[in-house]
Amino acid sequence: MAEQVIIIGNGGAGLAMALALAKANHHVTIISAKQAPADRMLGGVQMAANGWSALRDLGCYDAVWQYAKRLELMRIMTLSHGHTLVSMPLDEAHQRQPYASVTRQGLIKAMSARTLASTLISHVTAEVMHIESHAKQAVVFDSNEQEYQADWVFGADGMMGLCRQYIDGGEMAKPKLASRTVHRFLVPLDHLPAVMASASTSVWLGREGHIVHYPLSNGMLNLVVITHNSINGRTNGHDSCWALAERLLDAHPSLDVNHPSLASDQVHMMALQSWPRCDSWVRDRVVVTGDSAHQMPPHLAQGTGQALIDAASLGRCLADGKTIADAIPLWAGQRMRRIRAVLASADQAGLVFAPPPLLSPIRDVMVGLGGMAVMPRILDKIWSDQL
């Protein structure tokens, strides 16, 4: 029987969930606070085979692929000497295709277009202020003083959203400042050496942090610099983290951080926050998904992919003819188990990429000796674990 569903948030998680539910003939209203904030739409994300497979399941693969750039190699290098520690092909022979970058704007545009084309999905622009849920119904109150009743509410409102707090009864501890700060730059590729446009994703390991970069289909380089907030036990302020990022970029063999093309509107800086992990994704008729359910450290580039898999996987459960009420416990159980495994690997990758500065020379030796043996094994397992 068709049910009424409200989805809060129109990021990747919300749009994907809307498509999965509409495919099972449920009526969906997406309530979202305007567009995703500008900083969230900057640049791109990398997406591995598991994310692309979810998009295929949701009927969006071709639409999103227009904004993708296939990446053929993953490299890890030392920032100090430019030594290559790991060089992992992302090709068909190794079954690591498709691996591609995609612009955040393109991903959202393509998925939004699919939701707009569905007669079962409607959109409301408003901020959700309050949620109430009972055994068989949920009510949502928005900033336009409208009230919506639904059989189910899916919270896809990101890691700072209302819904995860609702599930936790408002008791959830505040986020802790993680020990790193992320700086995201967008640099036009035509201002950079040709090597930067090559179809590869590159990680440069340094003492004070690391750099990740990959080209996007829109002619930009997506460049992420992750610095330690604290060096030698001293906590750095915002400015010091910025100075550290500049130092790392200065040490980069192929970048000129002072290039005029690095305009300030192409730079975004944020302190990484780590949220307590949810023990439950469901309370009465409210369900969380995407970052709202499982904020993912960025070290394995799995946040968006896992949000898409949440939706595709629920879609699979519903396709068996189950009601939402029957599908949810099965889905949440399966997804939480898998997410725990991905989170554990992402945490480990974070320790390797960003150990305390004094240990970084040892890290380089270990990655050089064991990286090619260990990394493909871990990544292949995650990338092939599809739905």
Ligand SMILES: Cc1cc2nc3c(=O)[nH]c(=O)nc-3n(C[C@H](O)[C@H](O)[C@H](O)COP(=O)(O)OP(=O)(O)OC[C@H]3O[C@@H](n4cnc5c(N)ncnc54)[C@H](O)[C@@H]3O)c2cc1C
């Ligand atoms: C530095 C960095 C690099 C990353 N790189 C990658 C990568 O390479 N690959 C990858 O897969 N992932 C990556 N990620 C993770 C990825 O960005 C997130 O996992 C993904 O954006 C989560 O999508 P979401 O839809 O769950 O949440 P969001 O994108 O945060 O969307 C939440 C939506 O909810 C709306 N909203 C919030 N509150 C309300 C409210 N009260 N009422 C109405 N609407 C509301 C917001 O406007 C927004 O549209 C990275 C993250 C970071 C920080």
